[in-house]
Amino acid sequence: MFARAFRVRASTAIKGSDRRKLRTDVAAAFPNLSAEQLTEFIPNKEELNVIKIYCHKGEAVTVYVNNRNPILFEIEKALYPTVYALWVYPDLLPAFSTWPPVLRKLAGGADLMLPGVVVPPSGFPQVERGTLCAVTLLGNRAPVAVAVATMSTAEMLAAGMKGKGFAVLHTYMDHLWEYGDKSCPPTLAPSVADSADKERAEDGEEPAISFSTDTLQHVDTGDLSLKEQDGCATLMGKEELDEDKAAETADEASTEVQQEAEDSRTPQEQMDALFNQCFFHALKCKVKKSDLPLLTSTFLRSHMFSCCPAGKQLDIKKSSYKKFSKFLQCMQHQKILQVKELNKGVESIVEVDWKHPDIKAFDVPEGFSSASAAQDGKSEDREQVYHAPEIIPLYGVSAKMIPLFQESGHRKGSAFSSSEVRNIIVNYVKANELVDETNKNFVKVNAILCDCLLDKSEQDEISKLKWDDLLSRCLERMQPLHQVTFFGQEPVVRKGNIEPIDITVAQRSSNKKVTIIKNLELYGLDPQCIANILQQKVQASATITPVPGTKDRVQVQIQGNQIHHLAKMLLEEYHLPRKYIQGLEKAPKLGRKK
Known part of the structure; x- marks a missing residue:
């Protein structure tokens, strides 16, 4: 998930009430944490930040950062620990070991296949499908990846240790790890069973399951690093890594001193x-x-x-x-x-x-x-980088309209454009010979059309409908949907009509006005980027704040009535259709020229 760079949408300090709620959620997600460990994990007074990010595939993820290191990330209200958290609490999750060379595959975005999992003499931990697990390297109990089991322990063994065993979410050396202090995993003593298995491997005996037919050499966690070369991850040996570390020691030391000094300032x-x-x-x-x-x-x-x-x-x-x-x-x-x-x-x-x-x-x-x-050059190239999404209104088959559409092989939830709906209705009318013989502008209402399109008060009175009335009634009774296609991405179908970009002007203390912009994310616009651009253009303070009553939505707030600048930016620079922007009429009226 974090194999590629992500985009930070917003970063704020967590409030006291949200901190307490987070501690409750962590206690529910990880019940084996003691009360003392829970207080250490989510401290009362230390600075704790919450960061909203977009991953490269468009997933919205919430990350919690403590002491510059991400400790948790949240996806669809499910909490997951990072490797930084697992290094402090290595027994938080059931752990499965793999061979050190496999790490470069995992950090590159691959899932963990069962042939790469080392079977300890004591057996695997008992997990069910969907259980959150940690992945360690043979010889070190410090986790290097967080993954979800795709099958239970019994299913893994029944499959002969073949197939995909774990869907990897986050690894050591991915971009979420890079967001922290980039520290290396600690060396933690393995369990007795792991030690025995390691000794067998060092004595030349065949392990319980082999990673591949090639000979594998043991590599310590500290000897492993990744470098990006032509888009591929390359495994480095200990000698190359030591040379790099020696060259970077002075820079890292000065950087750490500078960061510590910065943290001590207000x-x-x-x-x-x-x-x-x-x-x-x-x-x-x-x-x-x-x-x-x-x-x-x-x-x-x-x-x-x-x-x-x-x-x-x-x-x-x-x-x-x-x-x-x-x-x-x-x-x-x-x-x-x-x-x-x-x-x-x-x-x-x-x-x-x-x-x-x-x-x-x-x-x-x-x-x-x-x-x-x-x-x-960013502002000059912005219109080339941003492409306004293609938005198409769609109509879904509702429960009431199923009888009308099932004859053509469609089910509840099927989505169509207005022209497709028209063609289906026309074919239905012709197939059932419902066109009025005396006036072809009318359609006879049969039992199905009566139940689907007429109100109870109309069922005894209306026997015919005009074509236009028939089609409009059909669209009104279908579920509104919309399809959004962003440049270079697959189309996404969402329920309801798309909300327009909402621009409002609010009154604040001392008779000051602020302009508030909502729903930018729906059109692929980064609120933080818009706030920065506006701040530079109008020389006014701009902030990102949560939308009241929502959990993951944010709004841009900028001092003064800036609707003229917003209109020029959204309509002329970003080429968004005016129908998707609400509130442009609230722009301040220009004074008359003398």
Whole structure:
């Protein structure tokens, strides 16, 4: 599931009430956790974040992160532990062992086949089909994968250890593991049975079940790594891995020190540091002498925002400065630049001291030049990346309409377009000779049409229907559906009519207005991406908040009435049909030109 990169939709700190509910859900999902272990697993005071992500196949997954490491992920209200959690609680799930070389297949997205499972002398744990299990490597009890059993223990043995045994959800070295601190599995002593089996293998005896006909060499967990080469996972030996580790030791040590220092700072101090970093980065790499004088708003929007690291967002309200003008005043006091009001109410940067020690001492983050260039071109290429989905209204056969459609071989739930429904009705009328002989614009109502299309008060009065009336009544009594086809993906059929993108303007304290946008996800739009774009375009604070009354839906909230900017973006840049956007009429009226 996480073999390929996923897309983060939203990230928020979990509330106290949600924390208590999560602890209750974890206790129900993993009853063998003691009360003390449960409190350690879901701590009371430590920061716990909830992250909404989209996997590469479109699955919506909720991830819970503690101390920078994902500890749980939730799919369709079912909780699953990550390898980081299982390294702390290795006996949380029933475990099955496999040979170390199999790990590279699992990390590449493969499921665990039964020939790759090592049968211990003591036998397998007794599990049923659908049981959540851990996968370990021979010689180490630390789990390296989380999987669901596709058959019971008895069925595995009855099948002669052939076929697919486990559907793998998450592994060590996949992208969910990479989202954490990328630590390696600990070395945990195996059980007595596993140790005996390992000794038999080392003595040259044939194990209970072989992985393949090739000779397998024992590889320790710490000796195993994956590198991406031409889209394929390649197994590395211990020597290559040691060379890589030696080359990266200094970088990792400095990174860890920096991350620890960042964690000890308050959110306001972190935002101040981020503004300083983006400020010096923009002056050193983005602004040229020929660009001066430069509007301060343009400097922030076009230069500093593009220097912001991935996953972070500049928000002056969350800093100690509160206003960008005060931040620039502070920089001016340090004699780094000079700001003047060239036009009334409009400030510009007129001079920069590029020889200032702070600018000269600033080191551009490694690899940021390409990232900045990619981010600069992101807005220009956005319309090429995003393709508006194709939305087709469909009609499903309801229980009341079954008699009318079963003659043509269709069942309840079958979905049709309006033209297909028309053809089925026309064929039914002709096959049963229901066209009125005196006036072919009318259709005679037989017993089936009477039961399906007429109300009780009409059944004794109406004996004929016009063609148009017949078809409209048929569509009204069918179940509304819609088919959505995103670019490069298979069509998806959903119940009901598609909800439009809903834009509303709400009044807040001090007579301030905010624009709220809902249902962006239904059209393949990332709410976080839309919020970032709007924030840069209109220079107003934008946030992502949960939709009241829902669990997994979010909305974008931006200061002011920004419907004009939204309309231009959705209609002209993203080419969404106007009929799928609700609330454009609430745009502020433009003043009359004199």
